[in-house]
Amino acid sequence: MQQTVFIIGLGLIGGSLALGLKRNKDVKIIGYDANGHTLRTAKRIGVIDEMVINMKDGSECADVIVFATPVSETIRLMNELPKWQLKNQVIITDTGSTKKEIMKAAISLREKGITFIGGHPMAGSHKSGVEAARPILFENAYYLLTPFEDESYERIQVLIDLLQVTKAKLVRVGAEEHDHMTAVVSHFPHLVAASLVHQLSFENELYPFTKQLAAGGFRDITRIASANPIVWRDITLQNRKELRNQLQAWTNEMSKLQDLLSYADSSDIEEYFATAKRVRDDLPINAQGAMFSSFDLYVDVPDYPGVISEVTGYLAKDSISITNLRIVETREDVFGILVISFQSTDDRAKAVDCIANNTTYETYIS
Ligand SMILES: NC(=O)c1ccc[n+]([C@@H]2O[C@H](COP(=O)([O-])OP(=O)(O)OC[C@H]3O[C@@H](n4cnc5c(N)ncnc54)[C@H](O)[C@@H]3O)[C@@H](O)[C@H]2O)c1
Numbered sequence: 001m002q003q004t005v006f007i008i009g010l011g012l013i014g015g016s017l018a019l020g021l022k023r024n025k026d027v028k029i030i031g032y033d034a035n036g037h038t039l040r041t042a043k044r045i046g047v048i049d050e051m052v053i054n055m056k057d058g059s060e061c062a063d064v065i066v067f068a069t070p071v072s073e074t075i076r077l078m079n080e081l082p083k084w085q086l087k088n089q090v091i092i093t094d095t096g097s098t099k100k101e102i103m104k105a106a107i108s109l110r111e112k113g114i115t116f117i118g119g120h121p122m123a124g125s126h127k128s129g130v131e132a133a134r135p136i137l138f139e140n141a142y143y144l145l146t147p148f149e150d151e152s153y154e155r156i157q158v159l160i161d162l163l164q165v166t167k168a169k170l171v172r173v174g175a176e177e178h179d180h181m182t183a184v185v186s187h188f189p190h191l192v193a194a195s196l197v198h199q200l201s202f203e204n205e206l207y208p209f210t211k212q213l214a215a216g217g218f219r220d221i222t223r224i225a226s227a228n229p230i231v232w233r234d235i236t237l238q239n240r241k242e243l244r245n246q247l248q249a250w251t252n253e254m255s256k257l258q259d260l261l262s263y264a265d266s267s268d269i270e271e272y273f274a275t276a277k278r279v280r281d282d283l284p285i286n287a288q289g290a291m292f293s294s295f296d297l298y299v300d301v302p303d304y305p306g307v308i309s310e311v312t313g314y315l316a317k318d319s320i321s322i323t324n325l326r327i328v329e330t331r332e333d334v335f336g337i338l339v340i341s342f343q344s345t346d347d348r349a350k351a352v353d354c355i356a357n358n359t360t361y362e363t364y365i366s
């Protein structure tokens, strides 16, 4: 049976969901974005099957409506829906990073007999926009659903059946619990990343050379500070209470660090790092999802013209797809390390063999 899915907001997440759902040939994707350029691009590059230029047209013919807009916009737009002639059995969902405020706003839909099931795919990136969308983004990632407690099993199952094709791990949680857990592993780390970048820019006024030294570590820990500020403004506003609690916990941890720096001996300091390493090493970072991972391979290449196309040429010859390519500059005067990203660990393993078979360059997995 054909299903029509209407996606509102065609950025990284709306676009990736559209591409993921399109793998099911019985699903037709209609898209809308407030940004005309994004909307036309989404149609041109085949992210959506059809575009509409207002929400009403898409909403009235949809079996499922998905909001993939910044969370404050989602709440504003949800309130528009009851004005239109929606299908009787329509299911409304969203992809927002917060859930409590959204579920609160959904009460008015529910009072009008409209089904709303909150959703949040726990995969993403610091990139935004439709060009960054990927069909595999949600594969193996947790995809949290926050239906109302007494939502009918059949209605939830319709949404689960639809989303299954993305290969995400669908898990049901309460909205409050959701906002607590995501504050710890997602929202607060974004505040920390932004604050480290602020700290660097302050430092930079006194020691302008410092920025040049911001190599792997600083770049890794602050990658997410490059995310869309509007998306993160809205998340922060909606999850303020949990974020204040996290900040208090962080402040307590920092004061422990103050003590460590002032009084601790070398074994206590080593133990501090060792405990963190144990916990960090146990995180499931090699699977996409709980943490987004792009399966990077570091290649130590010599500095001569054409070396990058030489390496990518060998990979192309063996039909190994790459998703990204960059040079990590560790020193200004020395050619950096070539970092090639792959879609899967399998592709990366094939690349290691391919480079070993064709060159003498050393490869590393971080
Ligand atoms: N970026 C991530 O890593 C990530 C991960 C999971 C969930 N989310 C959530 O998914 C949602 C979308 O985030 P994104 O990363 O795709 O952002 P994005 O900036 O890539 O895309 C958002 C899109 O929404 C459009 N938009 C904004 N206001 C609109 C309106 N009134 N009507 C129609 N379109 C509108 C924008 O033009 C843009 O194309 C957010 O709620 C975010 O919290 C983000």
Ligand SMILES: O=C(O)C(=O)CC1(C(=O)O)C=CC(O)C=C1
Pocket (backbone or CB within 6 Å): 096, 097, 121, 122, 123, 124, 125, 126, 127, 185, 186, 187, 224, 290, 291, 292
């Ligand atoms: O990988 C990233 O860049 C992300 O920030 C993705 C991330 C996260 O914090 O893990 C961001 C927001 C979400 O709602 C879910 C995933």
